Amino acid sequence: MRRRALLTAAATTALAAGCGSPSASSSKSGRGRLTYGVWDVYQMDAMRRAAREFEKTRPGVSVDVQLTPNGTYWTKLRTACTSGSAPDVFWMNGPNFGLYADAGQLLPLETSGANAVLDPGDYPADLVSLYRWNGTQYGAPKDFDTVALWFNKELFDRAGVDHPDASWTWQDLIANAQRLTDRKRGTYGLAAPVWAQEYYYDSIAQAGGWVISKDRKRSGYSDPRTREGLRLWVDMIHRYKASPTLQQLTDTDATQMFQSGKVAMVQDASYNAATFYADPELRAKVDVAPLAKGRRRATIIHGLANVVYARTAQPELARDFVRFMSGRRASLIQGKYGTAIPAFNGTQQTWADAMPRFDLKVHLDAVGYSVPYPISTNTAAWSHQELRWLARAWSGDESLTDATRSLTEAMDKLLAQEGKGGSR
Numbered sequence: 143m144r145r146r147a148l149l150t151a152a153a154t155t156a157l158a159a160g161c162g163s164p165s166a167s168s169s170k171s172g173r174g175r176l177t178y179g180v181w182d183v184y185q186m187d188a189m190r191r192a193a194r195e196f197e198k199t200r201p202g203v204s205v206d207v208q209l210t211p212n213g214t215y216w217t218k219l220r221t222a223c224t225s226g227s228a229p230d231v232f233w234m235n236g237p238n239f240g241l242y243a244d245a246g247q248l249l250p251l252e253t254s255g256a257n258a259v260l261d262p263g264d265y266p267a268d269l270v271s272l273y274r275w276n277g278t279q280y281g282a283p284k285d286f287d288t289v290a291l292w293f294n295k296e297l298f299d300r301a302g303v304d305h306p307d308a309s310w311t312w313q314d315l316i317a318n319a320q321r322l323t324d325r326k327r328g329t330y331g332l333a334a335p336v337w338a339q340e341y342y343y344d345s346i347a348q349a350g351g352w353v354i355s356k357d358r359k360r361s362g363y364s365d366p367r368t369r370e371g372l373r374l375w376v377d378m379i380h381r382y383k384a385s386p387t388l389q390q391l392t393d394t395d396a397t398q399m400f401q402s403g404k405v406a407m408v409q410d411a412s413y414n415a416a417t418f419y420a421d422p423e424l425r426a427k428v429d430v431a432p433l434a435k436g437r438r439r440a441t442i443i444h445g446l447a448n449v450v451y452a453r454t455a456q457p458e459l460a461r462d463f464v465r466f467m468s469g470r471r472a473s474l475i476q477g478k479y480g481t482a483i484p485a486f487n488g489t490q491q492t493w494a495d496a497m498p499r500f501d502l503k504v505h506l507d508a509v510g511y512s513v514p515y516p517i518s519t520n521t522a523a524w525s526h527q528e529l530r531w532l533a534r535a536w537s538g539d540e541s542l543t544d545a546t547r548s549l550t551e552a553m554d555k556l557l558a559q560e561g562k563g564g565s566r
Contacts, residue, residue, distance in 0.1 A: 174203045176456065176463055179232030181215040184416065188479035192472040196463060205463065223247045223451070230454040231463050234281050234447045236272050240519040243275035249450040249457055251279045251464065259465045265485045266443065268514040273447045281447030282468035283485035285476065287411040288508035289340050289433060289441045292418070296427045297322060297329065297406040306431040312374060315434035319384035322406040333396035333405040334375040334385035336529060336536050339442050339515065340409045346371035348436030353516040358560070361553035363546040371436065376535050376542055388536040409433065412505040416480045419497040430504050443512035445485055519560045527552040
């Protein structure tokens with residue numbers, strides 16, 4: 143399940159209305175009991191195991207791990223935060239973080255001194271900064287994901303194409319995607335959906351472009367190099383005919399097309415490795431390589447964080463739980479289950495070791511050339527505009543220049559409405 147689900151833009155007002163100081167009467171957690179909100183069913187076993195380990199360190203404490211599917215997680219969390227009934231600790235992602243931090247719904251987490259919840263040096267720097275707002279840390283990194291090029295060895299071998307490796311450039315990607323396309327068999331070389339994290343954010347960075355300015359006040363979509371990064375995918379569909387059309391990719395998810403052998407390559411995040419590995423037939427056919435290089439090598443890094451609800455009745459116990467769940471012991475447990483790369487430095491190899499048939503070091507090495515996921519206070523609002531306007535270019539209904547011009551205007555207007563916002 144993709145982690146990119148966003149709040150509606152209307153959430154800003156609703157969240158702000160629910161701000162308040164910690165209140166024991168509004169919390170459902172009794173003494174010694176914590177609630178922990180998560181959304182991924184595939185991580186439930188690892189989270190429950192880690193929670194049990196925490197309980198062993200704190201006799202008399204119990205942790206209720208509460209699963210809410212991603213499709214409804216953010217709607218329910220927004221309502222729970224404004225009513226004072228949110229879990230004591232819950233998962234947070236980058237696109238939604240700005241809203242909750244700016245609305246005062248999260249407790250600060252100390253990063254130094256005797257009460258430190260986390261040491262920033264224990265995690266990739268981009269993950270730590272992703273969950274810092276106005277100079278204050280609100281999230282402790284739990285896991286991370288990078289993007290790489292997954293490929294079907296069987297389709298490559300049938301077409302007589304060498305498997306991709308770190309030497310591949312965009313030119314290699316284009317040429318080989320064309321060679322791998324077989325219209326008689328109904329297969330394509332590469333899927334090129336309108337996906338931000340897995341596709342156009344990566345290629346924008348590879349081209350030397352940018353999505354949002356560092357002060358979060360301006361859109362980068364009119365920059366020529368940003369457009370260069372986007373054009374790779376538009377051309378893959380319309381000029382090179384090496385990808386399914388946007389309509390085909392709307393009808394059938396790109397990852398599903400890859401799993402069924404309809405496309406030879408797909409750019410995907412590391413959290414889908416476990417899904418691929420779970421299918422014995424697919425496991426034997428596929429592997430992973432670094433993303434092709436544009437003007438530079440780059441991949442988007444994103445990850446989840448554990449955060450503490452501002453109105454929890456037990457702030458210190460909740461912070462202790464976050465300290466444990468984002469620490470080494472829980473990270474090793476998480477890694478062994480193989481569902482997500484643990485964020486704590488020195489524990490990531492356990493994730494790769496859980497799926498030895500894949501060259502997952504590719505995803506780990508990508509941290510060295512990663513680019514942080516772009517966010518602002520209300521990322522959801524302009525992300526909606528991204529999808530709206532870029533889909534018109536992907537479909538061919540509008541030129542890329544016109545689509546990005548309209549997107550820039552819409553995004554700049556929304557960023558201006560955010561006001562001063564927060565800055566990391």
